[in-house]
Amino acid sequence: MRCKSCRRRKPISTANAAALVFFLFDLLFLDGMDLMRVPLIERKAQLAEMLTGAPSSLQYSDHQQGRGPAFHKLACERGLEGIVSKRADAPYVPGDRGLWRKVKCLNEEEFVVVGWSDPEGSRPHLGSLLLACYDDRGRLHYAGRAGAGISDAELERLWRRLKPLAVGRMPLYAPPPRTSHFGSPLELSRVHWVRPELVVQVKFLAWTDQGLLRQVIYQGVREDKPAREVRCPQPRS
Numbered sequence: 295m296r297c298k299s300c301r302r303r304k305p306i307s308t309a310n311a312a313a314l315v316f317f318l319f320d321l322l323f324l325d326g327m328d329l330m331r332v333p334l335i336e337r338k339a340q341l342a343e344m345l346t347g348a349p350s351s352l353q354y355s356d357h358q359q360g361r362g363p364a365f366h367k368l369a370c371e372r373g374l375e376g377i378v379s380k381r382a383d384a385p386y387v388p389g390d391r392g393l394w395r396k397v398k399c400l401n402e403e404e405f406v407v408v409g410w411s412d413p414e415g416s417r418p419h420l421g422s423l424l425l426a427c428y429d430d431r432g433r434l435h436y437a438g439r440a441g442a443g444i445s446d447a448e449l450e451r452l453w454r455r456l457k458p459l460a461v462g463r464m465p466l467y468a469p470p471p472r473t474s475h476f477g478s479p480l481e482l483s484r485v486h487w488v489r490p491e492l493v494v495q496v497k498f499l500a501w502t503d504q505g506l507l508r509q510v511i512y513q514g515v516r517e518d519k520p521a522r523e524v525r526c527p528q529p530r531s
């Protein structure tokens with residue numbers, strides 16, 4: 295980004311496009327001068343000064359110094375995905391995200407296992423668990439898949455528990471979507487359905503607009519929770 299173009303205050307036309315807002319969080323060049331070796335906190339100070347009086351379509355991305363855990367908690371309470379922490383004294387290093395730390399806000403819920411998918415590559419026993427939950431009318435709705443966070447030993451234990459529960463018919467109220475905005479498509483030909491008896495606990499980032507879990511991490515089996523008591527945390531139609 296160059297400072298001269300900002301100082302001219304050239305208006306952004308919105309005649310043929312929706313109004314967009316750009317949040318600017320770093321400044322790497324200023325009037326032809328390379329600022330990449332300048333500490334981040336100084337680069338941001340120059341950026342804030344440069345954006346004084348700028349159009350509302352250009353917004354300075356402010357930051358919080360210190361009190362990281364409290365700031366993260368507040369972000370989660372407000373429904374945000376998480377926070378990104380950076381070293382205030384660090385230069386800009388292209389491609390090096392080691393200077394960043396992203397801490398996500400994860401939700402935690404239990405779900406019923408309704409099937410498993412075939413493994414791929416060197417992964418043993420099963421690929422991912424297919425998860426579901428009951429609505430208030432007792433209908434079982436597909437919620438997504440869990441494959442991350444499962445060790446090889448746990449994969450084997452899950453496979454041995456699920457194999458005797460295998461059934462020929464899908465236990466869901468409606469088929470799961472074949473495609474998703476996040477993750478690979480679900481190939482039903484590689485799915486093994488089971489009776490909805492096993493309950494597992496997972497962490498996840500958010501619900502997608504398709505009503506599916508996003509970025510799911512397996513936590514373990516819930517022996518204390520009957521499958522019929524697993525209710526969908528979101529309303530289902």
